[in-house]
Amino acid sequence: MAALTLNTLDYATGAVPTFEAASTSDTVNDAGNGHSHFLWYKNTNAAARTVTIxxxxxxxxxxxxxxxxxxxxxxxxxxxxxxxxxxxxASGLVTITLDAIAGVTVAYVRTP
Known part of the structure; x- marks a missing residue:
């Protein structure tokens, strides 16, 4: 299980999130308030992927x-x-799984 790194957007400068290689089981330590935190996935593989929370x-x-x-x-x-x-x-973690990871990157992003 890999912990994803939080990217924070900024009102003054914006941001270009850093994408990291996804693993079959990733975690984030804060889901925010339901409007401020999200996962951004990109897939360059020829097959679709399934992301499950x-x-x-x-x-x-x-x-x-x-x-x-x-x-x-x-x-x-x-x-x-x-x-x-x-x-x-109960420990505050969100666990995300992928059915396959070849070609998949992810950024964990928070809005201000």
Whole structure:
């Protein structure tokens, strides 16, 4: 499991986020307030990828919360996923998995 590095955008200067190689299981230590933190994926591989966020906890009916999944298009696909505070586990981490990582980079970004 790899911890992603937070990139912070700035009102005065903007920012060019640093993209890093994705792993099959990444973590972030803060989901923000539901409007300020997101994951930005890029895929240069010829195959689409599936990005899944592990949703902790249970529904009111004591069933495991469903894990949200997102499709990252092939070749020149880009995907931005807003993070929700409900994605954080008891230790404050958000866990993200990918079905395959060849050609996939990710930036963990926070808006001001």
């Amino acid at each position: 592990t949703a902790p906890g249970n529904t009111p009916y004591e069933q495991a919360n469903p894990d949200p999944s997102f499709t990252l298009a092939a070749t020149s696909g880009e995907l931005m996923i807003p993070l929700h505070p409900a994605y954080q586990d």
